[in-house]
Amino acid sequence: MFPLGLLRLFSILDGLSFVILLYFSIYEKRILGNEDAIRTPGMIHGVIFCAFVILLFFSWDKYKWSLKRAGLVFVCALIPFAPFFLEPSLKREQNSPS
Template sequence: MPPRSVSALRRLRLVSAPEAISFLLLLVCSVLKRTTDFNAVPVMGAVHGVLFVIYVLFWLDAWKQVKWPLGTSALYFVLSVLPTGGFFADRMLRREEEAGVIAARARLETPSGTQEA
């Protein structure tokens, strides 16, 4: 996996957990707004909105760089709209990122005129 693909995965992974946390906090704020006088929905809505837009932009970049199949890219998008989906996306992206780093290191360690058995 090229270094640009690994960095695209890393960016997406780093925003997935904060986006999921902001979504959960927005849900809590929505409940509190209806049950108490506490209203932080406008603030949390804005924070979550910004994080979601960043997630979508990084998702599009990762889709372009990694060249995911349609099913994989759709899965990562669906996980972004589920309340705890960002945590699952983070875990899956971490595995994919680690695999890409391992593959890149293996390419660097393999001499370029030889073939592996």
């Protein structure tokens, strides 16, 4: 499972935590006026993102990805909902015989 399986897991967690963070930042903070609404979800998302980046470096090294491939995976972590589209590609790569 390590590191590609963990990268897949943290890719999905990053996508989900970003969607949750968007909810708290738009609805709770802007509409309801709760200024502290994004403190906890923001911290959780930040920790998940940092773990994702660390796992990305491990995967890049272990699977000898090109800079283009590693860059694409990283950019997908920055675009909302992109991790959900990245997941099938990572799953195919994990299941393929090396």
